[in-house]
Amino acid sequence: MKPHRTTLLMLPAFAMLGCIFLAPLAWFFVHTLLIDSDPSDLRDQLVAVLASRAMLRAIVTTNWISLLVTVTVLLLGYPIAYYLANRRGFRFTLVVFCVIVPYFTSIIVRTYSWMVLLGREGLINQALRDLHLISDPLPLLYNQFSIVIGMTYVLLPYMVLTLFAAMKGIDRNLLLAARGMGASGPMIFRRVYLPLSRHGVISGALIVFILSIGFFITPALMGGPSDVMVAMLIERSVEITLDWPGAAVMSLFLLSVTLLLYAVYYRVTDVRRLMGTV
Numbered sequence: 001m002k003p004h005r006t007t008l009l010m011l012p013a014f015a016m017l018g019c020i021f022l023a024p025l026a027w028f029f030v031h032t033l034l035i036d037s038d039p040s041d042l043r044d045q046l047v048a049v050l051a052s053r054a055m056l057r058a059i060v061t062t063n064w065i066s067l068l069v070t071v072t073v074l075l076l077g078y079p080i081a082y083y084l085a086n087r088r089g090f091r092f093t094l095v096v097f098c099v100i101v102p103y104f105t106s107i108i109v110r111t112y113s114w115m116v117l118l119g120r121e122g123l124i125n126q127a128l129r130d131l132h133l134i135s136d137p138l139p140l141l142y143n144q145f146s147i148v149i150g151m152t153y154v155l156l157p158y159m160v161l162t163l164f165a166a167m168k169g170i171d172r173n174l175l176l177a178a179r180g181m182g183a184s185g186p187m188i189f190r191r192v193y194l195p196l197s198r199h200g201v202i203s204g205a206l207i208v209f210i211l212s213i214g215f216f217i218t219p220a221l222m223g224g225p226s227d228v229m230v231a232m233l234i235e236r237s238v239e240i241t242l243d244w245p246g247a248a249v250m251s252l253f254l255l256s257v258t259l260l261l262y263a264v265y266y267r268v269t270d271v272r273r274l275m276g277t278v
Contacts, residue, residue, distance in 0.1 A: 025255075029248055049249040054233060062229040065144060065219070066212035069151045073159045073208050074201065076152065081163035081200075085170075103157040111218050114150045115141060118222075142224040150218040155211055159204040166200020199269065206265040210258055230254050 049055055084095055102110060117123050118140040125137040140146060170193065178188045216231040223229075228236075230250060237247035 029252060046249055049246050050253060054228075055230075055250065058228050058230045058233045061227060062213050062231075065147055065151070065227070065229065066209050066215075068144070068148050069155060069212045070205050070209045072148060072152045073155050074205055077156055077159035077163055077204065078201070080156075081160050081167055084160070084164050085167035099157050099160050102153070107154055107217050108221075110154060111150050111221050114146070114153065115222060118146050118149070141222060144223070144227055146222040147219050147227060150222045151212060151215055154218060155208050158207050158211065162204035162207060163197065163200045166197050166203070170196045203265065203269045206261060206269075210261045210265070213257060213261075214254060 080095065080099065084092060087095070115122075119125070120137040120141070122140070124140060125134070128134045128138070174192055174196070175188055178192050183191070213229075214231055215229065216235065219227060219229050220232055220235070223232075231254070234247050234250045234254070237243040237250065
């Protein structure tokens with residue numbers, strides 16, 4: 001197929017993206033920041049919103065929670081991806097099923113499931129009390145701990161699938177050569193396997209972090225009053241205080257950070273290598 005014909009096949013997707021995403025986004029920012037507000041005060045408004053105490057606290061909270069979630073997902077996802085990359089048959093199918101099926105379940109359903117488990121009268125507290133390990137319920141819900149648990153569960157498939165794709169592209173002959181030269185299993189993993197899967201680790205971490213900074217449903221349902229992330233602050237500005245210019249400034253900030261991180265992701269990630277085609 002000629003290159004220009006391939007480009008024509010992409011035109012419907014680009015047109016739909018422009019109509020349902022780019023055009024409404026541009027209309028929102030133009031009307032909120034330039035038409036409905038005084039353009040001469042735009043700079044002062046940007047500084048006032050971004051330098052406000054609530055926004056600074058939300059930025060710190062968002063980055064801290066996103067970092068915790070990324071590290072947790074990486075620690076859990078790497079062994080799962082390694083297992084999948086080195087298994088076949090029924091075990092492989094079973095693990096893939098357990099990873100993929102929750103991915104197609106509604107985020108709200110998954111979040112409420114964790115709320116049932118972590119609540120004061122939830123299954124975990126009831127089990128601990130039945131075992132006489134605790135006398136009072138543990139505060140497992142409405143804090144950063146529950147946010148990290150809920151977001152980790154939702155974002156784990158992204159990390160596992162990204163790492164699995166990277167690990168499948170590793171040449172097994174390199175591992176056999178290292179073993180033939182007398183290297184032990186841990187040394188092969190540390191000196192050969194881990195460096196070769198590093199691009200998958202970086203790609204998966206960036207994907208999870210980018211998704212984490214814009215998360216709303218899980219932190220809103222499972223977080224406490226002091227665990228306000230940027231997306232939640234935008235929602236409050238729109239729904240409660242009706243501060244549309246402030247919400248537009250925060251949305252623009254969040255969009256800029258996301259695009260910057262995506263640029264880093266595009267810079268450090270070789271998609272062909274990630275998919276094992278080179």
